[in-house]
């Protein structure tokens with residue numbers, strides 16, 4: 001496990017899923033207030049990039065743009081089909097202004 | 104130790120096996136599948152697999168070794184040829200016998216046989232199994248091709264759209280006057296057809312294929328009208344029929360063209376479950392006593408429910424049916440149970456990028472099909488969960504937030 005910087009807080013607009021890459025791992029990043037969440041960017045169901053989906057604030061989830069399963073940012077679990085598997089969730093720490101992801 | 108035997112390593116069968124382990128089933132889990140590939144997702148076959156853009160490691164859900172690690176015994180490349188409900192045994196095509204305490208039949212559908220001369224020629228493909236889809240991929244990989252696709256259902260239309268999006272040309276030939284009218288209803292099907300033809304798919308509807316032409320290899324098809332469609336390859340996608348043989352041998356009751364089950368997926372024969380495409384199951388989302396649905400999410404849900412019931416004695420399938428169809432850059436997402444004669448209310452721009460068709464029966468919302476509008480579809484899911492049915496005016500008005508209507512009750 002390595003802590004990899006993916007940029008500064010201002011790179012991640014509040015509530016907007018944003019793509020980032022850390023040591024070759026494709027990530028979907030969502031900043032909610034001061035907290036930054038990171039999940040794998042590849043939808044576990046088919047071929048979609050979760051960072052192109054919407055953030056659902058009420059569910060604390062990112063909705064897949066292709067078929068609509070929404071993945072919880074803390075557990076990674078999908079709320080409804082067609083996805084049945086959880087997406088990988090990564091630990092994030094914010095050091096000053098720098099966002100570090102454990103990959 | 105009790106034994107749960109699963110027949111069929113498709114989507115429902117795999118879901119049953121992995122769920123048995125996930126919920127802590129203490130017995131042996133044996134899955135017998137007649138395909139030699141470990142269980143895989145079938146939907147990508149007509150989409151990304153044929154055009155070579157699929158990640159096959161993802162399509163084939165997990166490797167043989169990891170099943171063993173999970174305590175699931177896979178017996179692949181062999182079929183279950185017979186089973187006995189009194190003795191609780193099953194006979195395999197290699198002559199071996201397996202005893203079982205719970206039997207899950209997940210045999211899916213077989214491609215429908217049609218009497219079109221020439222379907223046995225090289226260069227004619229089916230698209231129901233991964234080996235067939237990979238054979239198509241091999242042909243398409245060598246440069247732009249002309250495809251003649253017999254059958255304008257979802258699978259034929261998906262294959263055509265994927266091929267066209269990758270530089271091939273495709274002609275879909277559908278005997279019925281309106282492709283996809285049965286699952287989508289006429290008005291919605293007409294739209295979907297329009298989107299496909301706008302993107303370069305050629306669709307010939309209301310005309311049958313008389314024969315596949317070609318001497319040593321398919322070179323095209325001859326239509327009942329006498330017209331000839333030249334092609335480098337022919338894909339036959341004219342539907343499928345549930346494989347009921349094993350359930351019939353066991354004496355399971357049938358209904359709606361499938362194996363009758365209760366909400367826990369048990370058949371009329373004690374200890375025998377039926378899941379996936381073959382199961383005729385009760386659903387509060389349908390008017391009929393039992394329905395049969397040939398879609399992936401339903402199959403997976405069935406497999407999970409049967410497994411829970413075997414392991415814990417509890418578990419009911421109550422999911423809202425849903426499915427998707429990727430046709431090139433257009434993705435249809437549908438929830439609910441639609442009927443071809445439902446009233447249709449549109450929201451959004453039917454010329455795309457985003458619109459939703461709502462299906463109403465006796466004024467009540469029964470299903471919705473959406474393109475490019477996840478928010479509306481999510482709202483529909485919430486409406487169903489809350490048991491709220493908006494008016495036609497509310498559904499048609501893009502400014503009406505369906506999720507808010509659901510929350511208001």
Ligand SMILES: Cc1cc2nc3c(=O)[nH]c(=O)nc-3n(C[C@H](O)[C@H](O)[C@H](O)COP(=O)(O)OP(=O)(O)OC[C@H]3O[C@@H](n4cnc5c(N)ncnc54)[C@H](O)[C@@H]3O)c2cc1C
Pocket residue numbers: 110111112113114115116135136137138145146147148149181182183184209210211212230231232258346349378379380381396397398399400402425426427428429
């Ligand atoms: C090309 C294609 C595209 C599709 N696209 C979509 C889509 O976009 N969205 C969607 O929702 N659904 C889609 N579907 C439907 C979905 O894949 C099926 O509903 C689902 O696979 C059904 O699962 P099942 O387990 O019942 O059957 P299957 O997945 O078909 O598995 C049945 C398995 O059992 C095996 N078998 C049969 N008899 C025996 C026996 N006696 N012994 C051992 N093994 C046996 C079969 O060979 C097969 O491997 C698609 C289907 C196809 C073919």
Ligand code: FES
Pocket residue numbers: 043044045046047048064065066067068069082083
């Ligand atoms: S690709 Fe994400 S839900 Fe299908």
